[in-house]
Amino acid sequence: MLLQLTADQDQLRQSLRVLFDRQAGWERSRSLENDVDRPLLSSMQQAGFLDVASTEGGTLLDAVLVVEEAEAACARAPVAARALVAARLLDSAPLVVGLVDTDPCALTRYAGLCDAYLVLDSGGASYAEAAQVDVTPEPSRWGYPLGRVRVRRAARLGSGTGGRLLAAWQVALAAEMGAAMRRAVDLTATYVTHRTQFGRPIGSYQAVSHALSEAKVATEGTIWMARRAAADPDDTILAAAAATYAADAAGLIVQRTHQVTGAIGITREYGLVASTMRLGVLRSELGGPRRHAIGLAELRWPQP
């Protein structure tokens, strides 16, 4: 057990930051409103970041680090779907991959903007090219292009891949949520340190600091649990636990960070919404915390 970044992982993180400083960020993300940042994904691919999990010596944990940095930089691209989920299921994948839950209530991120889709239904996992699906866009204010995807034809990926797709998707969600939470909490900690009311920084009031400290604990819990689950990708219980906790925690983070930021928090300009709106989508994906929790219980305590 070593819960610190190795020198290689630290190097990976530094390189990602250099790239994202140049080619990502909230401003750029906003300007792409209903689009996907293909140039960013191309740069990531060229640098090998999208394939860290499948390159020699790489692991899914490295892919989690890529996802963490991408989400922290508000990358407007399905990085986790490609670098983490597709890496677990496909030998090679196109640049832009979408994840489709065939539940009739489900919305798909980047629907209509992807080259291909990984599809989860009760029969398992399958793969559909863009031309094999119908997409109905659902314009929204939730931080991602969203839409409904109806799969006309898809290639089955073989037995056992349904569970693998679900688990990888859950780990990806937890990693994305953890990073979005960290960004929201860090931004808020800075804000309450500088914002003064009644002659004191509001972060010095315990009602504010305790609300944010609980958010910090939930954030760290989400991040570490996602990493732990990624490190043991065959353990479907860990993946379901990571998603259950993350989806619960995300609700708390949204409430707490907005509450202690006051009105400025809801403005587009300020930037908190870049993460909190996304958390609304992420925490409700795959049926939300309730469905993750029920699935987790069924894995842990199967019917005797």
Place this chain on the structure above:
Amino acid sequence: MNFEWTAEEQAFREAVRDAIARYGSPEWGPRDFELTTPELAETCRAFCRALAKEGLLTPNWPKEYGGRDASPWEQLILSEEMHGAFEPRGPQYMNVNWIGPAIMAYGTPRQKELHLPLIANGDVFWCQGFSEPDAGSDLSAMRTAAVRDGDTYVVNGQKIWTSYAHAADYCFLLARTDPTAEARRGISALLVPMDSAGIEVRTIPNIAGAHVIHEVFFRDVHVDASCLLGAENDGWALVLNSLANERIGIARFERSARALDAAVANARQAGRPFGPCEKELAGRALAYNEVARVLNYAAVQERISAGEGPRPAASISRVATVTAIRRTAETSLELLGQPALVDPEADEQLATATTVAIAAGSYEMQLNNVARLSLNLPKG
């Protein structure tokens, strides 16, 4: 970064499980290691001595002090297995976790020579004399005084909530040695034999399961000056480090996770429903326990890396543990119904759900630590 146990660590876990199977009893339960009777205290001591003989009591200690120089992760594994099995080390978990390390870090050669073998051999029980009636969360408000008189300190004052004081051989006592200094200065640590004249221990009846807590009165207790640990008046850094170690030294998440498994099994056996509502509750509780576990691991890594530096992860881990235990307790009650109140494991979780948020620094104090040390928020 990796989350794998080495082959050596896995072998160690097996060895600990094997020792529990050989020296333990399937009859042992959550109430057996609070040293409530002399017989139970002896069972506990005998168990620790047996562990010591097999090198399983202080594995991560340096060789010179009776350990094997094993990885600090072995201490965590030990705690997981012991706490999961109702902690048959009784209060000796404290010895391994923070009392011994404090003596190693701050002790004189003579103190090390006296105390470390006693601990490493499993011979000795300690108690922790920190809290006072007017110094709980605000520990630095303590007033118990130790006045230097030649080669002794004369101690007067009162400690409270002292776990295991009735059976302890020594007290790790904090006392004020300079009444004129600012609150956090002027505090010293003394390693006090509990059979010293002038110490009176009174049990405080309480609802914390079988856990026994006490008032300890010190009336003109003469303590040899050689019992001073570290520099006089400079005990606060030692306190902070010891408290951080204390916070992560009990693998409570392991007990909580096992209690959750037991609640599900018992509920099913009793023919209670286990449908979507119950699964949702149990699944959430499991997720919170696994998060408490991984945050505890992160805090152990921090202990390894931070040295004497600040330890925010210890408080983060503690907050998550409180939340997880509360989830387990509530879920047990939901799954089992009122029989939870008379089921030893569920009942223990219900008791712990209350006490864990108070002992070793309350939940709110942990949040203060997170605010200051992790979020760098300004002080009020």
